[in-house]
Amino acid sequence: MPELPEVETIVRELKKVLISRKIINVEIKEPLLIGFPGNSVQFKEGIVGQKIINVSRRGKYIILVLSEEKRMIIHLRMSGKLLFKNSYDRYGKHTHIVFKLDNNKDLRFNTIRKFSRVYLIEDKCLENAGGFVNLGPEPLGDDFTLRDFKLLFKGRKAIIKSLLLNQKFMAGLGNIYTDEALFRAGIKPTRRADSLTDKELSKLYKAIRKVLAEGIKYGGTTFSDYVNAMGQKGDFQGELMVYQRGGEKCYNCGHKIIREKICGRSTHYCPGCQQ
DNA sequence: CGAGGTACCTGACAGC
DNA sequence: TGCTGTCAGGTACCTC
Numbered sequence: 001m002p003e004l005p006e007v008e009t010i011v012r013e014l015k016k017v018l019i020s021r022k023i024i025n026v027e028i029k030e031p032l033l034i035g036f037p038g039n040s041v042q043f044k045e046g047i048v049g050q051k052i053i054n055v056s057r058r059g060k061y062i063i064l065v066l067s068e069e070k071r072m073i074i075h076l077r078m079s080g081k082l083l084f085k086n087s088y089d090r091y092g093k094h095t096h097i098v099f100k101l102d103n104n105k106d107l108r109f110n111t112i113r114k115f116s117r118v119y120l121i122e123d124k125c126l127e128n129a130g131g132f133v134n135l136g137p138e139p140l141g142d143d144f145t146l147r148d149f150k151l152l153f154k155g156r157k158a159i160i161k162s163l164l165l166n167q168k169f170m171a172g173l174g175n176i177y178t179d180e181a182l183f184r185a186g187i188k189p190t191r192r193a194d195s196l197t198d199k200e201l202s203k204l205y206k207a208i209r210k211v212l213a214e215g216i217k218y219g220g221t222t223f224s225d226y227v228n229a230m231g232q233k234g235d236f237q238g239e240l241m242v243y244q245r246g247g248e249k250c251y252n253c254g255h256k257i258i259r260e261k262i263c264g265r266s267t268h269y270c271p272g273c274q275q
Numbered sequence: 276c277g278a279g280g281t282a283c284c285t286g287a288c289a290g291c
Numbered sequence: 292t293g294c295t296g297t298c299a300g301g302t303a304c305c306t307c
Contacts, residue, residue: 002300002301003300003301006300032283032284060301075301075302076300076301077283077300077301077302078284078299078300078301078302079284079285079286079299079300079301094285111284111285112284112285112286113283113284113285113286113299113301114283114284114285115283115284115301115302116301130302130303131302131303155276156276156277157276157277158276158277158278159277159278162277162278165301167301167302174300174301175299175300175301176300177300221300223299223300224287224299224300226300243300263278263279264278264279264280265301266298266299
């Protein structure tokens, strides 16, 4: 479900409440969600007693830095939620893993579709955390310059939509923010990466950074059921120019927004504004 | 490298 | 009511 701005919002909330807390127990109701180590007994033994030192993010992955040089890395995929709750709150139907904290609070891992994964790894074995080690650069990083962005395109010929969705190319964009960034840059999603002009690449760089920063400012996009760790919805859906607006008029030029399947994902763009 | 397909899961919704 | 098909904010893996 969440893309970079939603994950960043969750991380900012969790930082306020999780740092210095100790995990005193874990209830695993759905072992399928554990990506590493292979069995839930090992996972539980490894995590009980750990103190949470910090909470951060890389791409769409949430990172809990733990004591004893370990990390818990979580990817929410399509429908995942990480919720901070009172321990006496009723479990939801889709609460699959519960981390009991030392202050009568819980960190709960919820997901309807069971695509989400949690990895408990040693700091020195990051490769055990799925695609974590193969992530491309952070688009909002202070050190990620226009020059760096342009260099990424060297030798790439893929359709721009698919390239932006590729986490190895760049980390954090998903279907919503890719469509929104391409609209703001005036680039049709079916364009080949090697057909983009220098000027278009500059516009795209700025559009990606802007749309992600705004997404964070608004606390993410709640299209159906996204909520942050405190159960609050996002507000960026009000700022969407094309996503989920198929058949409606473009706010900018009045053309009807097109919705069609591109690279296997439903894609939204304006035929008037995007060339 | 890249395109297209499948797979993983559950639920909402449209159409019959 | 209930069946079937389609769709969903993601990614891994396979084949060509």
